[in-house]
Amino acid sequence: MNHHYCPLCYAEIPIGSVICPVCGRDIEAWERETPYYDRLIWALRNPHSEVRMGAILSLAHQGRADAAGPLADCAARYPVDVVQAMAVLDAIARLPAGKDKRGALEKLSHHPAHAVRVSAAEKREVLS
Known part of the structure; x- marks a missing residue:
């Protein structure tokens, strides 16, 4: 299974994750709004x-x-x-x-x- 990393907490997460399962942040919203x-x-x-x-x-x-x-x-x-x-x-x-x-x-x-x-x-x- 391929993974990438949450840009906020740097936890390894599955590709395509919208919400980080570790920190709970909305990755796409953070990238769009920051x-x-x-x-x-x-x-x-x-x-x-x-x-x-x-x-x-x-x-x-x-x-x-x-x-x-x-x-x-x-x-x-x-x-x-x-x-x-x-x-x-x-x-x-x-x-x-x-x-x-x-x-x-x-x-x-x-x-x-x-x-x-x-x-x-x-x-x-x-x-x-």
């Missing part, structure tokens, strides 16, 4: 790295300053995925300067991965 930007932010929590990466790249192109914090949170939530964290830094670098961007870079300057810490510090220095 703005694209908000769905991208939510996708940063997806357990599948390829879904998160797609959201990271899309958010970089959205160019909204308020995406910086959720992007940094994504990198912190999955600290072993250094490639993803570097993509997050590249996405944040493309966002407009401001307190959101500075805060996100500050958070990532404490990331467990050395490469991420160094890159975040360098990008933060450029803002100063």
Whole structure:
């Protein structure tokens, strides 16, 4: 039997499910009523790295300053995925300067991965 995942709670559910049997949410209504930007932010929590990466790249192109914090949170939530964290830094670098961007870079300057810490510090220095 084929399955896919609820976009809200990420439980494995049968293909074609309209209501998630785990969280009880109406999947189609949520996708129809939730703005694209908000769905991208939510996708940063997806357990599948390829879904998160797609959201990271899309958010970089959205160019909204308020995406910086959720992007940094994504990198912190999955600290072993250094490639993803570097993509997050590249996405944040493309966002407009401001307190959101500075805060996100500050958070990532404490990331467990050395490469991420160094890159975040360098990008933060450029803002100063």
